[in-house]
Amino acid sequence: MDVLSLNTRETPLQVTWKLDDNGAFIRLVEERYPALDFAELVALRRYLAEAAQVDGYFSDDMVAKNTLQESCRYAESRLKSYDLKEIVKTLFQFYRCSPDSDIFGKYYLKSHAIEVYMVPCIVFSMLIEEDFLDMAIGTMSHELAHGFHHVGADKDGLTWKTFAQVEPELVEGLAEFYTREYARSIESSRPQVLRAFKKTAAYLPEPYRRYEQWGDGHGLETVYQAFIEARRNDVRTFGDFKNGLKDAGHRLREGQ
Incomplete structure (x- = not known):
């Protein structure tokens, strides 16, 4: 078990690498596919x-x-x-859509701790024929995004105090957006991360992919401004955030 500490005033986060979420994934494999190799x-x-x-x-x-x-x-x-589609559907259907319950990793709302689960990442990377490290990078990026969105202080020291009440479509959408953008930012040096991200996305529940409705027309600055305003104005729904994203984009275009 390795621990990475990001515990600063601005980001009180700690990342732990574990084999599994208390053995839940391993038990599921043994129960549903005891002879699976x-x-x-x-x-x-x-x-x-x-x-x-x-x-x-x-x-x-x-x-x-x-x-x-x-x-x-x-x-x-x-x-x-081997019915690959059925295996993936069974083993990698997320338990439920929330930042503190995920098969590959978990962000704890109360303690702000992050866990990344190696066994599910290894197995899934084998199924999609990608490297475990690239799968793990994407998973840790996603969970870190949750942590930064929740307790990462802005320049005025403010955080998202109502994060626990925000719709999964917005919470997971923001995390997936920034995971994708990070993968794109390192594509020139490690393109496998973006490739693994895209393959994984095909198996994600709908709330994780709702952000795709934003389109590529909204850049990082537009999303960041809409995100900061959402935290300060207690925005909790995907629809309200999407409206704020539109307004932020309009203001930035006017300033050009």
Whole structure:
């Protein structure tokens, strides 16, 4: 268990890396898929992908070609026992949409502590064929965003005191927006983080993706201004924040 402390006056946060959320994910896997071998699933998919690349080179040796094709048919038959969509749906359907309850990580509203769960991140990264580190970076970015949005003090020392009463669509939308923007900001040096983010987004519940309705027309400064005004004016719904985002964008355009 590793601890990263960001406990300053402006951001009283502490990040802990744990295997799982008190064993909940591991119990779910053992209960629903006791014979599931994630390593086999990933290896079979990779084998078929590589076999497809080399198949053309076996044209002069029909025995070798037939052997390769037979092995591919066997691999495909093994893969049929894995319903990937059902596995992902079952194992990675979030418990509920709130910042203090998530399968990959958790932000605690009262203590402001953050936990990142390695086992779900490892398993999901295997299923989407991405690196665990890139999955973990996205998860920690998301949970840190919750913490900064809640207790990260602005220049006047103010925080979001009613954060616990804010709609999940707004809480999760803001966290996902900033996670995506962070992934974009490091794309030139580590593009895998953005790729993993996009793949993960396909499995997220609707509240996590509602921010996509904002469109790319709202830049970081517009969202930041709308966010600060939302905290100060006790905005709690996605609809009200969206209106504030529109107003902030209009004011910034007028100032150009």
